[in-house]
Amino acid sequence: MEYIAHIRQSDQEIQTVKEHLLEVKNLAEQHGDKVGMKHLAGLAGMLHDLGKCGNEFKEYILEAVRNPDNPPKRGSVDHSTAGGKLLYNFFHTGKINPNRAIVAEVVGNAIISHHSYLQDFITPELNSKYLIRVSEKELIDFDTTVSYFFENVIEKDLFYKYVDKACEEIVSLLGHINREDISKQLMFITKFVFSALIDADRTNTRQFEEDSIEERVNxxxxxxxxxxxxxxxxxxxxxxxxxxxxxxxxxxxxxxxxxxxxxxxxxxxxxxxxxxxxxxxxxxxxxxxxxxxxxxxxxxxxxxxxxxxxxxxxxxxxxxxxxxxxxxxxxxxxxxxxxxxxxxxxxxxxxxxxxxxxxxxxxxxxxxxxxxxxxxxxxxxxxxxxxxxxxxxxxxxxxxxxxxxxxxxxxxxxxxxxxxxxxxxxxxxxxxxxxxxxxxxxxxxxxxxxEIINHLERVMKAFKRVEIVDKASNQPMDTSTLAEFVNDKIEELNSILVILNTKKTVRALYQYLTEMRNNIPIYHLSTTMCAAHRNAILSEVREHLKQGNKIICISTQLIEAGVDVSFDCVIRSLAGLDSIAQAAGRCNRHGEKDIQQVYVIDHKQENLTRLREIAIGKQISKRILVDLSKDETSHGGSVLSNQAMERYFKEFYTDFTQDLNYFIPELKKEMTELLMAPKHKSSFVKDYYSKYKKWPPIFITNSYYTAAEHFQVIEDRTTSVLVPYGEGKEIIAELNGNYRTEELSTFLKKAQHYTVNLYPFEKDYLNRSNGLVSYFDGKILALKESAYDKTFGLDVENESSSGIELF
Known part of the structure; x- marks a missing residue:
């Protein structure tokens, strides 16, 4: 009896489960071998699709091919639990060897999760999604599946030896770790094994579908x-x-x-x-x-x-x-x-x-x-x-x-x-x-x-090309006052860069200045524009700078890190000291002129309510500027000195002490506890004991799934959408094509240059105002032309009047 892992779309060729398991095992071993996890990763590859070794899945996949327009109900066959269940039954019941049990948990979680995400060992509701899957879930023909595995994929004796090698890897990886850090180490080990499995599985499946093998890079x-x-x-x-x-x-x-x-x-x-x-x-x-x-x-x-x-x-x-x-x-x-x-x-x-x-x-x-x-x-x-x-x-x-x-x-x-x-x-x-x-x-x-650079203080002094002029301690400026200041300065200089903290104030100043000075080029830059759009604007800006033309550029902070431009003057809205230093790097960048001025101003119309890090950084920078105004020798005599920067970051991190470990308000817990807390320090474990009067019967007790559900680097999870700018229009027009996987990969890489990120409220609004189009069953979204402006980029109002403020 041969069981089916995949059926190739182009010619209906079959990849057997045995072939797939052994090929994924080999790939996963290569990924894991790099870090001493060859057998841990290989074990996951060998067992990940064990549940396909049965008539239930075979009938499912054959029926799906026979009736593509009316396939069997999705989720009707569970094929990812069997491998984790085998490990649990063999190594986590009866007389338990701790090392084998930990292998069963690490590898078993990766296996049962390879179509979703790593499961919680303990959930906030005080149950174990891992245990529910591997110990409680009943699988049809599980015993027959296990027998097939040992008869056709690997002999039982060899399997036990393989597991013991995985145990040796666990011992080696944990041997030098102190007790308090073992949970953290196991979290990273589990995620590495999961990564190796996911990539090996996806790669082998793609290679079978395309009937190709990638050449290795030397x-x-x-x-x-x-x-x-x-x-x-x-x-x-x-x-x-x-x-x-x-x-x-x-x-x-x-x-x-x-x-x-x-x-x-x-x-x-x-x-x-x-x-x-x-x-x-x-x-x-x-x-x-x-x-x-x-x-x-x-x-x-x-x-x-x-x-x-x-x-x-x-x-x-x-x-x-x-x-x-x-x-x-x-x-x-x-x-x-x-x-x-x-x-x-x-x-x-x-x-x-x-x-x-x-x-x-x-x-x-x-x-x-x-x-x-x-x-x-x-x-x-x-x-x-x-x-x-x-x-x-x-x-x-x-x-x-x-x-x-x-x-x-x-x-x-x-x-x-x-x-x-x-x-x-x-x-x-x-x-x-x-x-x-x-x-x-x-x-x-x-x-x-x-530190790689020798004599850093001397180097910093040699690179001095600007002086910081503190105007933030004076009366705060509104948009009209700032526009007048810029207008005066452009009479004396050829080029001015203004960097503000919010998209809304950047847009407002741009509109004010274009009405005031229509005889010189004025440019707008923000993350509401796609990468290709920003590149086009920056190319024009650089050409004006090269020619020595008069030019004003107004931007959010995106321009101040790594963008190679050099203006005669920079005006920076008060923010963290690091931002002021980075902004200064866009002024007289190559030392082509004598010392030039970077003006720090306080823009009173910036709403920093949702930008707490900028707001706190602004307060600390202001205190340092005040110190320097009272004693010009304080903080090394410069707002950009190493002493000033060291004080800034220590105060900054001190002010955010409660936030550094990623606090999750909904759970009233820190992310570091969910992912890394030792069993004896986990509040979930303690609550579990209070509820059931026993300790959870597992060695790892962290909550990977819950942590991932709450994790987002920026405050609101954003969605990338394609935009109708330049080649982006052609890309959107081609989205209804039928691509091979390899072609789709190339297509998506190209598309990255023509995307912007939508916050949830922006996405909801555009959905309501009919400004979005979906492709590939809603997996890819694109803006309609009415929702993208040639000057500002994303137009969330989609030619309407929403009144939504963009921060």
Missing amino acids: YEELFQVYYSRLTAKIKSFENHPSAEHPINKLRSQMSNQCDNFAENPSGVYTLSIPTGGGKTLASLRYALRHSLLHNKKRIIYVVPYTTIIEQNAEEVRKILQDDENILEHHSNVIEDTHDDDENEDGIMSTQQKLKLAKDNWHSPIIFTTMVQFLDTFYGKGTRSIRRMHNLSDAVIVFDEVQKVPIKCVSLFNQAINFLKDNCHSSILLCTATQPALDFVEHKLEMDPDG
Whole structure:
């Protein structure tokens, strides 16, 4: 009897369950082997679709093929529970060996969850979704399924030996961990195994459907070519007419320091190159050489804004002369609805195509955002966590690391510690304003003497190109007063950049100034515009700057991190000290003029009610500015000094002490407790004991599913939608096509440049006003043309008058 795992859409070819289980096992072993989890991951692969070894699923899949227009009821056959149930019955009942039982829990949870998300071991309602599935759920023909497995997939004796090797891996992974951190370590182990399983399963399914096998990338050979090209580019700078300029000589020295530092072992290091100091190329130089010396498989850049992705990726592409192997991952075009797709697995459907098309970060060089990075560890669904295993054996460069959201600081730190300690990855924290991530309770384990740049204070002074002019301590400005100030300044200067804290004030100032000064170019930038739209505007802005034309640009903070522009003057609405420093980096960026002015103003019409981090940062910065107005020698004599920055971040994190562990108001608990609390410290476990008068009969008691349900990097979970701008119109027009999975993957990567993110209230409003169109059964959304403005981007009012305020 042969059981069916999948039926190929193109030719009705069958992949048997045995073939699928063994092929996924092999792939999962490769993913797990990188971090000492070969058999843990392989065990998950070997058992994940065990429930397909039965007539019930065979009849289901055959009926679905025979009647595609009227398939069997979705969810009618459970095929993901059987593997977890086998492990539970064999190793978690009777006389229990703790190591085998922990393997059963770690691997079993990954198996039963591979069509949804890791289940809670203890829920807020004080039951165990894991136990309900593996111990209480009755499965038809389970005994027959188990017999088939041992007769056809692996002999029972070999299976026990395999499980014992998985136990050895658990012992090794937990052996050096103190008791208080075992739950945290098990959480990361479980998520890594889950990631390896998800990617192996999706990859094998796609390869069968496309009847193809991917060629393996020779990372060492590729990185050697990249390093040679980068070295040649750096050498070409020596012949540039401005090579002897003090700023350029200093850039060269810092770049050389990065190259030399790459010889050090992998760890967590800081690269505090001042703004405009050549950080992108210097960090790439470290990453490539470190990868060659220490056998790393990929280089991942993590940035706060998509704006930086676009610019940095383009710069790297030009130098490395490679488009194919450099991935930009901006956002998820496909909405991950977190629904259980149990019976989308077997026949190729719209849902299945989209699932298989989602990227797994297999590229050698990746540019992505902090939101995507954190979602990989903590977000819901299977889309993001699929990528987690590819964060191992990597060099991960965090550009502008000070932008880690406050509530995610502890979670970020713990993820980085795991990558350093268990995944052989090297972490580079890049910014001119290093945050005090080792100051908080769940601290980042920084390497001592981990700063790459020598004599940092001297470097900062040498890079001084601006002076901060405090106008925030004067009378606050409204939009009209600020417009008058800008109008006066543009008479004296050629270019002015104004950075404000909210989209609404940016838009208002733009409209005010366009009415006041219609004789010079004025530009608007905000995240209501898609990436391609912003790039087009920035290209025009750069051309005006290059020509020395008069120009005014008004932007939200998206422009102040990593965007290579240089204005004569910057006006920054009062915010955190790090934001002021980053804004200053857009003024006289290359030291082309004498010291220029950065004006800090207080805009009284900005509503920061929903932007608490900016509001608190603004208060602390104001206190430091007041100190300097009273004593110009305080805080190192500058608002941008290391002393001022250190005080700023320590006060900032102190003010947010209660928020650093991601508090969940609905549960009145911190995320760190749900994910990492030891069994004896879990309030859910204590409540369980009070209710049932016994301890839960499991070793792991954390609540992975509940934590993921409540996790969102930004306050309101957003939805990416395609926009009718430029090529975006063609992309939307093509959405009704019938794509192969491979074509769909390429299509979706291209589509990222033509998306904006909608907050829930914006999405609801556009739905009500008929401003959205859905494709692929609602998994992909697009704006109608009436809902996208050529100047401002997203128009939530869709040619109506909603009165909604956009913050």
